[in-house]
Amino acid sequence: MAAIRTRVNSQSFKTWFEPIVPLHLQGNEFCIQVPSQFFHEWLEEHYYSLIVEILTQILRKECALSCQILSEEKENFPIATEVALTSPVVRLPINPLEPSMAMPISLDRPAIKPQGSASITPTLNPRYTFENYIKGESNQFARAAALAVANNPGGTSFNPLVIYGGVGLGKTHLVHAIGNHLIQTDKTKRVLYTSSEKFTVDFVEAIQKDRISDFSNFYRSVDLLIVDDIQFFAGKEKTQDIFFHTFNTLHHFGRQIVLSSDRPPKELKGVNERLVSRFQWGLTADIQPPDLETRIAILRKKSGDDGIDLSHDVVEFIATNVTSNIRELEGCLISLLARASLETRPINLDLAKEVVRSIMGEVRAHVTIEEIQRVVCEQLKIPEDLLRAKTRKQEIVNARQISMYLAKELTNSSLKTIGLHFGGRDHSTVIHAYQTVEDSMNVDSKQRALVLQLRSKIELSLR
Numbered sequence: 027m028a029a030i031r032t033r034v035n036s037q038s039f040k041t042w043f044e045p046i047v048p049l050h051l052q053g054n055e056f057c058i059q060v061p062s063q064f065f066h067e068w069l070e071e072h073y074y075s076l077i078v079e080i081l082t083q084i085l086r087k088e089c090a091l092s093c094q095i096l097s098e099e100k101e102n103f104p105i106a107t108e109v110a111l112t113s114p115v116v117r118l119p120i121n122p123l124e125p126s127m128a129m130p131i132s133l134d135r136p137a138i139k140p141q142g143s144a145s146i147t148p149t150l151n152p153r154y155t156f157e158n159y160i161k162g163e164s165n166q167f168a169r170a171a172a173l174a175v176a177n178n179p180g181g182t183s184f185n186p187l188v189i190y191g192g193v194g195l196g197k198t199h200l201v202h203a204i205g206n207h208l209i210q211t212d213k214t215k216r217v218l219y220t221s222s223e224k225f226t227v228d229f230v231e232a233i234q235k236d237r238i239s240d241f242s243n244f245y246r247s248v249d250l251l252i253v254d255d256i257q258f259f260a261g262k263e264k265t266q267d268i269f270f271h272t273f274n275t276l277h278h279f280g281r282q283i284v285l286s287s288d289r290p291p292k293e294l295k296g297v298n299e300r301l302v303s304r305f306q307w308g309l310t311a312d313i314q315p316p317d318l319e320t321r322i323a324i325l326r327k328k329s330g331d332d333g334i335d336l337s338h339d340v341v342e343f344i345a346t347n348v349t350s351n352i353r354e355l356e357g358c359l360i361s362l363l364a365r366a367s368l369e370t371r372p373i374n375l376d377l378a379k380e381v382v383r384s385i386m387g388e389v390r391a392h393v394t395i396e397e398i399q400r401v402v403c404e405q406l407k408i409p410e411d412l413l414r415a416k417t418r419k420q421e422i423v424n425a426r427q428i429s430m431y432l433a434k435e436l437t438n439s440s441l442k443t444i445g446l447h448f449g450g451r452d453h454s455t456v457i458h459a460y461q462t463v464e465d466s467m468n469v470d471s472k473q474r475a476l477v478l479q480l481r482s483k484i485e486l487s488l489r
């Protein structure tokens with residue numbers, strides 16, 4: 027690491043090297059763990075030869091690098107996958123089902139320890155804790171329920187606890203936090219985190235190897251069973267059957283069950299009714315998309331964790347423009363840091379705009395001026411043709427200017443084209459409108475809220 031530190035700038039070092047966990051050296055192969063697929067690709071593209079060069083120097087022999095990914099992107103297998111880090115790129119999944127964090131939970135190995143002894147492998151991501159989970163209006167109910175369960179597993183009426191919400195809103199983080207909290211507070215507790223997909227794969231393997239009873243005993247031996255993304259149980263009847271029995275046994279013995287889903291249990295399609303009704307025995311808590319304050323808090327916390335102090339305008343710009351989920355918000359922050367470090371540029375509003383623009387590029391390509399006019403007029407309850415008319419009534423002028431502003435912000439149309447859509451006004455009128463709206467947003471919080479709300483509406487109408 028010290029050798030690398032002298033070769034890259036400190037921001038890059040912080041972003042791309044500090045998170046690496048060296049795992050082991052086996053023959054010529056040096057294995058490291060990295061936080062995500064994105065991270066892995068980045069290393070491969072930008073730092074592979076540097077790392078190998080330095081390794082070869084230090085170890086005085088030819089070396090290859092392999093990489094374990096603490097996977098987050100692949101929702102279905104939220105466990106580590108191992109890939110060879112070679113250049114040019116060849117990605118070899120070595121054993122995608124093998125958890126990485128400690129002793130693997132595999133049916134081929136004696137995974138079941140006598141009751142009361144140390145915990146089995148939780149495959150929990152140590153970064154997903156309550157401390158790192160930012161509280162906001164959108165998640166406070168789910169968070170409070172999760173905390174209650176973590177403090178008293180099996181001892182509340184929240185059994186099972188079902189957390190549901192859209193993608194990237196923090197379900198996986200929260201269910202890991204429960205597990206992490208429990209293993210920290212009580213070392214004797216056996217925690218098992220899995221996904222419905224992994225459960226299914228293990229089950230199929232157990233059938234093939236004629237080890238169903240090992241499989242059942244194993245799952246029934248835990249104090250806390252966490253199953254992520256139960257919507258993927260849909261259509262898998264045999265797996266649902268065995269999960270039903272597992273569930274009943276655990277519940278009967280007062281063990282805690284925590285589940286996550288992308289929708290409320292009663293809306294799960296293809297899941298057996300008796301299972302759905304079990305899911306509703308305890309507490310169902312939802313996570314909503316984060317509001318602006320929460321988005322700002324998250325950006326501040328995450329950039330702070332990386333040792334970066336983002337200016338207010340950068341934070342606000344990202345938080346008002348990247349609205350749909352927290353994963354996207356994180357992605358935006360990562361690109362921002364990556365660009366700043368690679369192009370050695372300061373992190374400022376210009377850079378933030380570039381990054382957001384490229385992330386939102388897809389949206390931008392699809393927004394039309396007509397759509398903007400439609401949404402604005404619908405919201406402000408004025409007839410659309412007045413936008414193109416000569417009327418100078420204040421409320422019409424405001425609607426017209428806001429529409430022009432949004433057209434410039436959200437489409438790639440030229441000022442001239444925008445003007446043409448508003449009854450053939452010329453480009454200087456559009457510039458004036460843009461300025462007026464921008465200025466008014468800075469001084470008038472109501473106007474600001476209105477414009478931001480319209481903007482989200484337009485973006486949402488495209489999803």
Ligand code: ADP
Pocket residue numbers: 098154158159160161165191192193194195196197198199200324352353356
């Ligand atoms: P989901 O499982 O709902 O798709 P994740 O739990 O994977 O979402 O969350 C996506 C990313 O956002 C993760 O990196 C997670 O740490 C982060 N995240 C989500 N919610 C929060 C929060 N409230 N505070 C901090 N980070 C969060």
Ligand code: MG
Pocket residue numbers: 101197198199254
């Ligand atoms: Mg998830």
